[in-house]
Amino acid sequence: MALALIALLLVEVLLLVRWAPFFFGTGLALFNQRIAASPAELAQLSLGGLEHDLPDEKWMRLVFHALPDGSVAFRESYAPHFWGRYFPLLRGQLVVDKRRREVRVIGRCSWFALVFTAMLLPIVLVRPMAWPMVVFLLVFYMGYYIQRRRYAGVVEAVRARLRSEFPRRFIDQ
Template identity: 45%
Template sequence: MVFALSALLLIELVLQFTWNRRYFSWGIRIFNRRIAAPSDWRERLSLGSLEYDVPRGKCLHLVFRPLPDGSYAFRESFAQRFYSLMRGRVVVDPRRREVRVEGRCSWWALCISLLIFPLMVVRPAAAAMLLMLPYFLVCYLVQKKMFGAVATVIEQQLRGVPSADAILRERLQARRMPQA
């Protein structure tokens, strides 16, 4: 069982590191926020600047990458202090006129959580693993706050608050224009 969990952890780390499209779009969704986005609002959206617009937490930094299907995947940086329990994706859906921020559960954390109680029945000495559950809860609450920050930044962009990308373009354009 230890080898299976270790293999699952390694597979999940490889899929996160390689930004696998299927990995970021499949799994148990534990965070889902739908933001109404009419077509004229969607033009203001700058998903490429989310990494700079989302405020960094004390110990958590999100990294964003575009996926081939047009959505943006995000996960915690590997330079963090705790194991990632969620991965996310931002999907612009013009048909439904919305932007979705989805957070999916880590396979490794889910397997450990489900196996703790059966493992305790077989090996009572494994009761110390119950401490993983409060740890997972704290990590989940921290990451849910960060997912909420991503949704807040997207809402601000849709409402016209300039993104870091837009501010940079304005500054570059101002530098190129000759002074009168």
């Protein structure tokens, strides 16, 4: 069982690093924010360079990559970083839907976190001595909470681009 979890984690990291389009487009959506936009706003919207519109944080920086279907995938950078670390639970995708006149920011759950959580609860029920492992659920929740806030920053950056305004961090400086 432990080897299967390690293999799943390695496969997931490989898919993230390779920017696999099917991986970013499928999965359990934990974060789904819709941003309404007029056809004119959607026509002038450019999602390239969005990572420069996000504020610098103590956490790993977000990196963006255009996918073949026209959407934009994003995730945490794997560059060396020595400040804030958390377990990355979500991978993101920006989808421009011209028919519905909206931009969606979707955060999908990590396969590893989902499978680990599903396996952890029966283990704790069968083996009560394993209850300290429930701490991992708290770690996952804290990671989700941090990423939800960071994804809200992506939503604000997209809104600023739709309004053709500079992000707030450039106005304040």
